[in-house]
Amino acid sequence: MQVAANERRYRRRVGFSRKRGRRGAVQRRKSQSTLSKSHKRAFEPRHTRHTSRPNRKEHLASRRVQRTVVSRQSRSKLKTMKPVRKVDELQVYRGGSSQSRSAASQLLYSKRFLREAGHRDATQWGQEDRELSSLQLTRQMNQRFSQALQLEGVSFPPDAHTSYADIIALGRSYAEGYADIRNGVGGDVVLLPTTMRLGAVLCAYNEQDSIETTLKQLARLPLDEIVIVVNGSVDRTFELARKSLPEAIVVHFDKPLGHDVGRAIGAKLLQVDAVLFTDCDFTIEAEQLGAYLWSVASGVDVALNDIRPFMDKFEQQDGISYCKQWLNQELGRSDLAMNSLTAIPHALSRKAIDKIGYEALYVPPRAHALAVLHGLHVQTACAVDVITQNRLRTTNIGVGNPVAQLIIGDHMEALEAVWNWKREELNAVQSVRADIAWRRNT
Amino acid sequence: MSRLKRGKRSSRNGQTKLRRKQKQRASQQRRMKRAGRSRSSTSSVRYAAKKSSKRSLLSTAGTYNSSHKRKDHQRTPVVSVIIPVLNERKTIHRVVQEARRIHPYTEVIVVSNGTTDGSDRLAERAGANVLRYKQALGHDVGRKVGAEVARGSVLLFIDGDMVLAAKQLRPFVQAIQNGTDVALNQYSGPQQKRDVHPVVLAKYALNALLQHSELRGMSMTAVPHALSRSALHTIGVEHLATPPVAHAIALQKGLKVKACTYIPVGKLNTRRARSTAADPLKLVVNNDHMQAVRWLLENTDHRGGLTDLNRQRQQVR
Structure with missing residues (x-):
C-alpha cells in the first residue's frame, strides 16, 4: 500500500517536472541573448538543492518552487534532474543489508532509532533514575546507550570509521529522547560508548568562582572516577567542590x-583506563572534553589539545612556543608543532601513564618527551582555545615572567631527557662533520 | 587542486634542470674558448691561479700590495679576519681584498682545508695569511683554527663564498671597539616562508632557552660576526668549532651580545645543488644546538638555572 503511494508520488513528480520543462524551453528562447548569464545561474540552485535535502519532507512546497527555477535554466540540466529515490525519503525503508545505505542515511536512521530507544529507556527506568545524581545518571545513560547502539548494529565499540561528531550526534538524539519523557532531565549529557573506564583529574587553586561550572561540565561526561586536587586554596573552593560533585574524590593540600604537581597526584590516585586532565581557568564544554577521552578510547595513548589554530605567525610567537616546537622537532614529531602536554586539556591512556610514570607528569614537557621517546601514540584530538581565553594573573604576563621561565626550565628538563635517550646517536653526528663539509663544497 | 599544483611544480623543476644543464654546457664551451685564446686575454683571477702553480711567488710581486704586508709586520694587527675556505676560487680573491680594507691594521687569515682548486694560492696572492690543511676540517672547525693563530684584538668571521664590501663589515669592528663583546649579524633566517626552517627554529629556541628572546633568530652560527679578544678568552677557542655552543656560553656568562647590522646572508649564499635527501648540514647544525643544550645542562643545573616556582615535588610519592 505504502509502496504504491510512493510510486504514485514518483510518477506525479515526473509529469510535473516535464510540464515545467516545456514552459522552461519557452522561457529559454525568450532569454537567449543572455546565454552566459543563464549558464552561470544554472549552478546555483543545484547547490541549494543539495543542502536542503534533509529538510525535503517538511518543505514540499518550497522544493517545488526550487525545481521550477531549475527547469527554467536549461534542458541539459533537466535531463540530469530525474527524481532520485533517496532511501531516507521513504518511510518504509527498513531491513535490507546495512551496507547498501549511505553513511548519512545510516546516521539519520540510527538517530531516529536511538531517540526511540531513549523514549523507551526513560519510560522503563525513569522512576528509578530519579534517585540518581547527575554523574550517576550520565553513567547509567551511557550504559544503556551502548546497549542501544549494539541493538542498532553500529559496530561496538565504534571503530575509527565512526567520527566523534557522529558519536556525539547519536548520543544527543538518545539523550533528547530520554529527556522528552523525563521533562528535560538528562538532556545535556555527552555519551561516549566505550568499554573503557574513564576518569578526570582537576587541579584547583583558589577557584571558587569557576569550580562549579567546570564540575557541571564534567558531570555531563560518563566519568567513572574524578579526582579534584585542591591545593593552597584559602577560599571556598574545597567546600564547593564537595557540594557540587559528591562522587568526586577531593584531595586537599x-x-x-606548585605548577602541575596536582596532575601527577591525580594520575596516581586514579585506576581508570583513560584519564582526562583539565583545570578551572575557564569553562570548556563537555563535548570538547569528551573528544580527548574518545580519542584515547579509540586507540591513541596521548591525546593533545591542538593549539595551532590560535597561534600567530612564527615571527610573532613567544619563546615558549619556539621551545615547544623545537622539542617536537628534536623528537622527530615536527607535525605536532607546538602541541604538547603543557597545554590542557589532554588525556592519557593507562598504558601511557604506566610507561612514563606518574611522577613524570609534574614536568609536562618532560612527560611529553618521554611519551614520544617510548613510542607511544601521540596525537592531537581537539582544538580548545587556551591561548586567548587563559586567565591573566600577575605571574603570567609580561616578557620573562616567572611562569614563562618555569616552562622554559621544564623544556630544559625535557631536552635533558632527549639527551639521555639519544646520547650515542647525537654524538655520532659530530664525528661526520668533516665529511659533510667536504661533500657540500665539492 | 594540490595535485595540480604539484604537477606544475615538478614540470618546472624539470625545466630548471634542463636550464642548468644548458648553462653548464655553455660554461664549458666558454672555458674551452678561453683555453684556446692567448694568455693576455684571460681573466686575472684565473691567470693568477695558473701562474702560481708554475712560478714562484716572488716573481709575481707586482700584482700584490707588498707595502701592506710590511705594515702587518711592523705592528700587531687590530682586526683579524678569519675566512675558512674549501674550494671557493670564484670569490676568494675579492673576499680577501675587501677584508683587507676594513681597517689599516688588518690581518686576513685564510684557513684552507681540503682545497683542491687553488683557492689557497689565490688567497695568498690577494694578501692573506694562509693556513693549509690537506683534509677538510669540518663545518665551522676552520673558525677555531683561525682564531687560534689570530693576533688582533677584534676577530671577524666571514665566509669565503660570499663577497661583502669592507663598508658592510666595518660596523662589526666598530661595535667591538665600542665595548660590545659579541657583534652579530641582525639576520634571523628566511622570514617569508610558511613553514619555518628547522635550523631557524633551533636558533630561536636556543635564544629562548637562554632567556634572550629579544635576539630572535640571531646566532653565532651566521656570518659575519665579530668577537672581542676578551670574549674569545671567556668562551674558549675550542668552542668556536660548534658556534651554537659558543653562542650559549656567551649568553650564559653574561657577555654583551648585540645585533649589529643587517646583512641578508640567506640571499647572498651561493646556491648549492638541492638534493632530494635531507640536507646533512641541517643535521649537523641542529645537532650543534643540542650540544649547546648539553653544555648548558652540564654547566648549570638540569633546569638550565631556571626557577621551579615552588613546585612541591616531594608531595608525589
Whole structure:
C-alpha cells in the first residue's frame, strides 16, 4: 500500500517536472541573448538543492518552487534532474543489508532509532533514575546507550570509521529522547560508548568562582572516577567542590603544590583506563572534553589539545612556543608543532601513564618527551582555545615572567631527557662533520 | 587542486634542470674558448691561479700590495679576519681584498682545508695569511683554527663564498671597539616562508632557552660576526668549532651580545645543488644546538638555572 503511494508520488513528480520543462524551453528562447548569464545561474540552485535535502519532507512546497527555477535554466540540466529515490525519503525503508545505505542515511536512521530507544529507556527506568545524581545518571545513560547502539548494529565499540561528531550526534538524539519523557532531565549529557573506564583529574587553586561550572561540565561526561586536587586554596573552593560533585574524590593540600604537581597526584590516585586532565581557568564544554577521552578510547595513548589554530605567525610567537616546537622537532614529531602536554586539556591512556610514570607528569614537557621517546601514540584530538581565553594573573604576563621561565626550565628538563635517550646517536653526528663539509663544497 | 599544483611544480623543476644543464654546457664551451685564446686575454683571477702553480711567488710581486704586508709586520694587527675556505676560487680573491680594507691594521687569515682548486694560492696572492690543511676540517672547525693563530684584538668571521664590501663589515669592528663583546649579524633566517626552517627554529629556541628572546633568530652560527679578544678568552677557542655552543656560553656568562647590522646572508649564499635527501648540514647544525643544550645542562643545573616556582615535588610519592 505504502509502496504504491510512493510510486504514485514518483510518477506525479515526473509529469510535473516535464510540464515545467516545456514552459522552461519557452522561457529559454525568450532569454537567449543572455546565454552566459543563464549558464552561470544554472549552478546555483543545484547547490541549494543539495543542502536542503534533509529538510525535503517538511518543505514540499518550497522544493517545488526550487525545481521550477531549475527547469527554467536549461534542458541539459533537466535531463540530469530525474527524481532520485533517496532511501531516507521513504518511510518504509527498513531491513535490507546495512551496507547498501549511505553513511548519512545510516546516521539519520540510527538517530531516529536511538531517540526511540531513549523514549523507551526513560519510560522503563525513569522512576528509578530519579534517585540518581547527575554523574550517576550520565553513567547509567551511557550504559544503556551502548546497549542501544549494539541493538542498532553500529559496530561496538565504534571503530575509527565512526567520527566523534557522529558519536556525539547519536548520543544527543538518545539523550533528547530520554529527556522528552523525563521533562528535560538528562538532556545535556555527552555519551561516549566505550568499554573503557574513564576518569578526570582537576587541579584547583583558589577557584571558587569557576569550580562549579567546570564540575557541571564534567558531570555531563560518563566519568567513572574524578579526582579534584585542591591545593593552597584559602577560599571556598574545597567546600564547593564537595557540594557540587559528591562522587568526586577531593584531595586537599594546605599549601600550594606548585605548577602541575596536582596532575601527577591525580594520575596516581586514579585506576581508570583513560584519564582526562583539565583545570578551572575557564569553562570548556563537555563535548570538547569528551573528544580527548574518545580519542584515547579509540586507540591513541596521548591525546593533545591542538593549539595551532590560535597561534600567530612564527615571527610573532613567544619563546615558549619556539621551545615547544623545537622539542617536537628534536623528537622527530615536527607535525605536532607546538602541541604538547603543557597545554590542557589532554588525556592519557593507562598504558601511557604506566610507561612514563606518574611522577613524570609534574614536568609536562618532560612527560611529553618521554611519551614520544617510548613510542607511544601521540596525537592531537581537539582544538580548545587556551591561548586567548587563559586567565591573566600577575605571574603570567609580561616578557620573562616567572611562569614563562618555569616552562622554559621544564623544556630544559625535557631536552635533558632527549639527551639521555639519544646520547650515542647525537654524538655520532659530530664525528661526520668533516665529511659533510667536504661533500657540500665539492 | 594540490595535485595540480604539484604537477606544475615538478614540470618546472624539470625545466630548471634542463636550464642548468644548458648553462653548464655553455660554461664549458666558454672555458674551452678561453683555453684556446692567448694568455693576455684571460681573466686575472684565473691567470693568477695558473701562474702560481708554475712560478714562484716572488716573481709575481707586482700584482700584490707588498707595502701592506710590511705594515702587518711592523705592528700587531687590530682586526683579524678569519675566512675558512674549501674550494671557493670564484670569490676568494675579492673576499680577501675587501677584508683587507676594513681597517689599516688588518690581518686576513685564510684557513684552507681540503682545497683542491687553488683557492689557497689565490688567497695568498690577494694578501692573506694562509693556513693549509690537506683534509677538510669540518663545518665551522676552520673558525677555531683561525682564531687560534689570530693576533688582533677584534676577530671577524666571514665566509669565503660570499663577497661583502669592507663598508658592510666595518660596523662589526666598530661595535667591538665600542665595548660590545659579541657583534652579530641582525639576520634571523628566511622570514617569508610558511613553514619555518628547522635550523631557524633551533636558533630561536636556543635564544629562548637562554632567556634572550629579544635576539630572535640571531646566532653565532651566521656570518659575519665579530668577537672581542676578551670574549674569545671567556668562551674558549675550542668552542668556536660548534658556534651554537659558543653562542650559549656567551649568553650564559653574561657577555654583551648585540645585533649589529643587517646583512641578508640567506640571499647572498651561493646556491648549492638541492638534493632530494635531507640536507646533512641541517643535521649537523641542529645537532650543534643540542650540544649547546648539553653544555648548558652540564654547566648549570638540569633546569638550565631556571626557577621551579615552588613546585612541591616531594608531595608525589
